[in-house]
Amino acid sequence: MNTDLDSHVTELAQKCVESVPVILLGSGASAAHGLPGMQALAEHLVNTVTLDGSDPAETEAWARFKSKISTVDLETALTGVTIPDSLTKRIICSTWDLLSKNDIDIFAQVVENRSLLPLSRLLTHLFRSARSEIEIVTPNYDRLAEYAAEAVGICHHTGFNHGHLRLRSLDNRQRITENGKMARTANIWKVHGSLDWFVDAQHVVVGLPISPIRLPGLMPVIVTPGLDKYRRTHEEPFRSILSGADNALSRASSYLCIGYGFNDPHLQSKLVGRCESNSTLIVVITKELSFTAKELLSSGRCRRYLALEESPLGTRVYSHQYPNGAELVGCSIWQLSKFIDLVI
Helix, strand or coil, rough: HHHHHHHHHHHHHHHHHCCEEEEEEEEHHCCCCCCHHHHHHHHHHHHHHHCCCCCCHHHHHHHHHHHHCCCCHHHHHHHHCCHHHHHHHHHHHHHHHHHHHHHHHHHHHHHHCCCCCHHHHHHHHHCCCCEEEEEEEEECCCCCHHHHHCCCCCCECCCCCCCCCCCCCCCCCCCCCCCCCCCCCCEECCEEEEEEEEEECCEEEEEEECCCCCCHHHHHCCCCCCCHHHHHHCCCHHHHHHHHHHHHHHEEEECECCCCCCCHHHHHHHHHHHHHCCCCEEEECCCCCCCCHHHCCCCCCCCCCCEEECCCCCCEEECCCCCCCCCCCCCCCHHHHHHHHCCC
């Protein structure tokens, strides 16, 4: 093993965690627990979205999408087609149907085994500091972050009040108190929505308990890939959620990106700006670094970074000192559980 490389990786990883980072959870963090990725979602949409043929605009748009999806990824395919609102709703419902089932399966596993999610262990460790709040930013719809927090007795806040019929909180910083002190809270900024957010016919957005079905009269509040997501993220509740995420990213002492592919221009502009101006440390752990991630990290704008991905030998390391990459043989610290072993 390269001792200098090993020491370099350990030092950066521990510095990141010791400074209580803002955590960015990407789709890779969910995929590690069996939730479908973009490819599986694309196949599901093609197989389940059905049209009645009454709207020519729907029929034409869907035909164009299906012709594109055979050669490009889901985001590109949907971005390259103007989707009518009626078809967007079909896509949203089909997306919810696929992911909700898997999400509920994970919840059942967490109920049986509170130690299932490595994120629980990380959150417990981070709260050993004097912090009463930890910030998590995620474009994921699933509730793994919420489950991870609750499994170890940590409160979470997603911008909604508490209870069975959760209305939007008027205060993005609303918190639970215990014995007059603020309870340990993970602020989870879900910038593309959540599987438990719905909007009714009066355009009121509510958070509801876990359910295996979509209740009549309610539409899931999630932003699916495509041109429409840029419009919808300027509406509520996304505008307030993005504001909370922006504040978290702007105040961060470091960033820990777990399975994050850097495919959201708004989030990475904030993140990379901080890394460039303040030398804020960013650590990325993932099964495979995306092209966008490699391009951003190697651009010179991120002055201090560490990126870890799977390799046939163990873990491939990239950093400001090893921009071309180096191998850590025989270790899998690109996995969250192994990464936590390293830093605790």
